[in-house]
Amino acid sequence: MDAIILQILNGLDKGSAYALIALGLTLIFGTLGVVNFAHGALFMIGAFCAVTLQRILSLSTVTLSKTETNFLGQPAEIKTPYVESWFGPEAGAAIIDWSVPLAILFSIPVMIAIGFIMERGLIKHFYKRPHADQILVTFGLAIVLQEVIKYFYGANPIPTGAPEVFKGSFDFGVLLGFDPNAIIYPYWRLVYFGFSALIISAVFAFLQFTTFGMVVRAGMADRETVGLLGINIDKRFTIMFGLAAAVAGLAGVMYAPINSPNYHMGMDFLVLSFVVVVVGGMGSLPGAVLAGFMLGILESFASMNEIKSLIPGIDQIIIYVVAILILLTRPRGLMGRKGVMEE
Amino acid sequence: MSTSNFTRRGLLKTSAVAGAGLALPTYLSAANHAGYTNAPQGDTVTLGFNVPQSGPYADEGADELRAYELAVEHLNGGGDGGMMNTFSSKELTGNGILGKKVEYVTGDTQTKSDAARASAKSMIEKDGAVMITGGSSSGVAIAVQGLCQEAGIIFMAGLTHSNDTTGKDKKANGFRHFFNGYMSAAALAPVLKNLYGTDRNAYHLTADYTWGWTQEESIAAATEAMGWNTVNKVRTPLASTDFSSYIAPVLNSGADVLVLNHYGGNMVNSLTNAVQFGLRDKQVNGKNFEIVVPLYSRLMAKGAGANVKGIHGSTNWHWSLQDDASKAFVKSFGTKYGFPPSQAAHTVYCQTMLYADAAQRAGTFNPCGIAEALEGFEFDGLGNGKTLYRAADHQCFKDVLVVRGKENPTSEFDLLEVVEVTPAAQVTYEPDHPMFAGGALGTCNPGA
Numbered sequence A: 001m002d003a004i005i006l007q008i009l010n011g012l013d014k015g016s017a018y019a020l021i022a023l024g025l026t027l028i029f030g031t032l033g034v035v036n037f038a039h040g041a042l043f044m045i046g047a048f049c050a051v052t053l054q055r056i057l058s059l060s061t062v063t064l065s066k067t068e069t070n071f072l073g074q075p076a077e078i079k080t081p082y083v084e085s086w087f088g089p090e091a092g093a094a095i096i097d098w099s100v101p102l103a104i105l106f107s108i109p110v111m112i113a114i115g116f117i118m119e120r121g122l123i124k125h126f127y128k129r130p131h132a133d134q135i136l137v138t139f140g141l142a143i144v145l146q147e148v149i150k151y152f153y154g155a156n157p158i159p160t161g162a163p164e165v166f167k168g169s170f171d172f173g174v175l176l177g178f179d180p181n182a183i184i185y186p187y188w189r190l191v192y193f194g195f196s197a198l199i200i201s202a203v204f205a206f207l208q209f210t211t212f213g214m215v216v217r218a219g220m221a222d223r224e225t226v227g228l229l230g231i232n233i234d235k236r237f238t239i240m241f242g243l244a245a246a247v248a249g250l251a252g253v254m255y256a257p258i259n260s261p262n263y264h265m266g267m268d269f270l271v272l273s274f275v276v277v278v279v280g281g282m283g284s285l286p287g288a289v290l291a292g293f294m295l296g297i298l299e300s301f302a303s304m305n306e307i308k309s310l311i312p313g314i315d316q317i318i319i320y321v322v323a324i325l326i327l328l329t330r331p332r333g334l335m336g337r338k339g340v341m342e343e
Numbered sequence B: 001m002s003t004s005n006f007t008r009r010g011l012l013k014t015s016a017v018a019g020a021g022l023a024l025p026t027y028l029s030a031a032n033h034a035g036y037t038n039a040p041q042g043d044t045v046t047l048g049f050n051v052p053q054s055g056p057y058a059d060e061g062a063d064e065l066r067a068y069e070l071a072v073e074h075l076n077g078g079g080d081g082g083m084m085n086t087f088s089s090k091e092l093t094g095n096g097i098l099g100k101k102v103e104y105v106t107g108d109t110q111t112k113s114d115a116a117r118a119s120a121k122s123m124i125e126k127d128g129a130v131m132i133t134g135g136s137s138s139g140v141a142i143a144v145q146g147l148c149q150e151a152g153i154i155f156m157a158g159l160t161h162s163n164d165t166t167g168k169d170k171k172a173n174g175f176r177h178f179f180n181g182y183m184s185a186a187a188l189a190p191v192l193k194n195l196y197g198t199d200r201n202a203y204h205l206t207a208d209y210t211w212g213w214t215q216e217e218s219i220a221a222a223t224e225a226m227g228w229n230t231v232n233k234v235r236t237p238l239a240s241t242d243f244s245s246y247i248a249p250v251l252n253s254g255a256d257v258l259v260l261n262h263y264g265g266n267m268v269n270s271l272t273n274a275v276q277f278g279l280r281d282k283q284v285n286g287k288n289f290e291i292v293v294p295l296y297s298r299l300m301a302k303g304a305g306a307n308v309k310g311i312h313g314s315t316n317w318h319w320s321l322q323d324d325a326s327k328a329f330v331k332s333f334g335t336k337y338g339f340p341p342s343q344a345a346h347t348v349y350c351q352t353m354l355y356a357d358a359a360q361r362a363g364t365f366n367p368c369g370i371a372e373a374l375e376g377f378e379f380d381g382l383g384n385g386k387t388l389y390r391a392a393d394h395q396c397f398k399d400v401l402v403v404r405g406k407e408n409p410t411s412e413f414d415l416l417e418v419v420e421v422t423p424a425a426q427v428t429y430e431p432d433h434p435m436f437a438g439g440a441l442g443t444c445n446p447g448a
Helices: A002-032 A039-057 A082-087 A089-097 A099-121 A131-153 A187-209 A211-221 A223-228 A233-255 A265-280 A285-302 A305-310 A314-329 B008-034 B058-075 B113-125 B138-151 B181-196 B210-225 B264-276 B298-308 B324-337 B343-362 B367-374
Strands: A060-069 A075-081 A169-171 A184-186 B044-051 B101-108 B131-134 B154-157 B174-176 B201-207 B229-236 B257-261 B290-295 B312-315 B377-379 B387-389 B400-405 B416-422
Touching (some): A002 A039, A002 A211, A002 A265, A002 A285, A039 A089, A039 A099, A039 A131, A039 A233, A039 A265, A060 A082, A075 A082, A082 A089, A099 A233, A131 A265, A169 A187, A187 A211, A187 A285, A211 A223, A223 A233, A233 A265, A265 A314, A285 A305, A285 A314, A305 A314, A305 B229, B044 B058, B044 B113, B058 B101, B058 B131, B058 B324, B058 B343, B101 B113, B113 B131, B113 B138, B131 B343, B138 B154, B154 B343, B154 B367, B181 B210, B181 B290, B181 B400, B181 B416, B201 B210, B210 B229, B210 B257, B257 B264, B264 B290, B264 B298, B298 B400, B324 B343, B343 B367, B343 B377
Parallel strands (some): B044 B131, B201 B229, B201 B257, B257 B290
Antiparallel strands (some): A060 A075, B312 B400, B400 B416
């Protein structure tokens, strides 16, 4: 029982990341009709926003030590971060410690700008082209972005820690009457889950309760009619692209403390997120979220030892097996609507 | 009056015949005179450096390339000579190898076996490389070693820690300076016994490929021999990025030690996840929960940041060693590049020097001559103390370093501290040890 609760927790966490990326993907697909293979790269760039802010905050003045020496026997460099000299050692250290949450603010404008540039500069030229062309060009773009990041940050993962107060884990077992240590879960992963839930609700609320959102939803349902009513739907869709980029970026920022960011982390998530979108139903936002959490939990269950010993290797294929089963029984996915990608 | 009757067809025919005629003797003469593949012509010799320049191990590959460039510079008489001055064999004089200036070509393994074989093949066939060296993965090393055996080229392996490289997949043309899974286990076991006692329950998470399997087998055997119990061995897909679902069940399994048979990105993520789950703050069976990372790489450990603190593992070489050879190498490398070398850099520098020295002593670039010079070769002054290149399996036997993640690092390079230097005798095994059994060294192949 405790093992099952533990894997559900794990799955919620993985599912949060899948759901956030898939939400952005399906938002872009539903509005602009573009299959965006560069979306994983946006997630990765988000994580590197956290790395970049951490580096900016850690910019230091360098003085040479009189006593310490470096590995070559020369005077060692002592680095004092500017924030520590400006705000005092304690406040400065606290600011650096909190660089990941601070990176949320930093990443929103950056990601929206990147989204705008991507959409206006490249993707807009492919709206009228076949999906195969869109996939090729966005996949190419993903590789280019990946290599750019690798050029500047190297290939090795870069540690980007959560604030000190979120280190360690919470003992759910004791809370639920199990033995201590039976169900433990890291604080930061709980934060990640809460944060994802918040972002997902915010996106839904924005689409549901604002005039802008209403127009966008109308445009998703019938672009032509909305256009005929004299509404510049293209402009709004571009803004939605920026928004989707920001959602992926935020997912990346908060993911940085979970696994040290590296240049190909986007690709690791991309394929799975596509499966999530397809299983959820192309163009369906609730479908993407539902499928994200569902597949995340299934994946966690499949990596349990008890299940792996029954069917070896199941942890690597479970998502695809389930995807095939769902598409065989419900060809439009869990919550797909008629007419999407079927013209 | 002469008439010229050139036709297009005639010209093509003539040039084809002439071309074939010209090409044939060169090919035959090379084979006849030297009797081995890519015998150096003229006053240069070309070495092939096959390292990951793209993909997840690109940073490690870049460090290998730096060390190769340094080695070539030293062989050709440039720089301060580095470990050439401390090397016990004094054959190398900074005059290239056998009087020929050393040149090199590079290939990108991408840490994929097929890509590595293709780049090695291209360096052998197109660039005339007489030796191939490098790499950062056992899968790649074994694939390239096989290719070099067929092509009649010497292969000086880079980073490869699987027992199989000089075990069941050993080849007469292949040589390994780096240590292996068995040696890590033999060096670590006594240290772990002292630290954590003989009554422990270990849980293994293992990368699902040749290196992971052999290391898991080695560590489990060594720890069980001192009384530990192995609770579970779980294989994790090499492509895994989030290890939470593998780590979450560990605490509840009754285990009090977690062994991470992971390398590179896998190691960084699994260790980070394990620390996130608070494993190191827990008490199980009345003892502190411990994590062990049997194979450490400083370059990779950097990705795990503060999570490595206090965690034990083993490494082939570390820049903080205080022997003359290590100091000379760190000085030479550090002056040129501004930071200390990694164990990958050290290994490939040694491999280049050992190859050059063997050619010098053998008086030929013939792979069979070089193999003979390396087999049973005992040397010192390359940073690991007295070392033997064993003839039976082409494995180097030298001291192994047991290291621990440093609690208070003084710089970004200062991540590990050496806690024990395990003498070579303690990590030596018989060539027919069951973990290395199967496969045969075969005979050297000069190719051509």
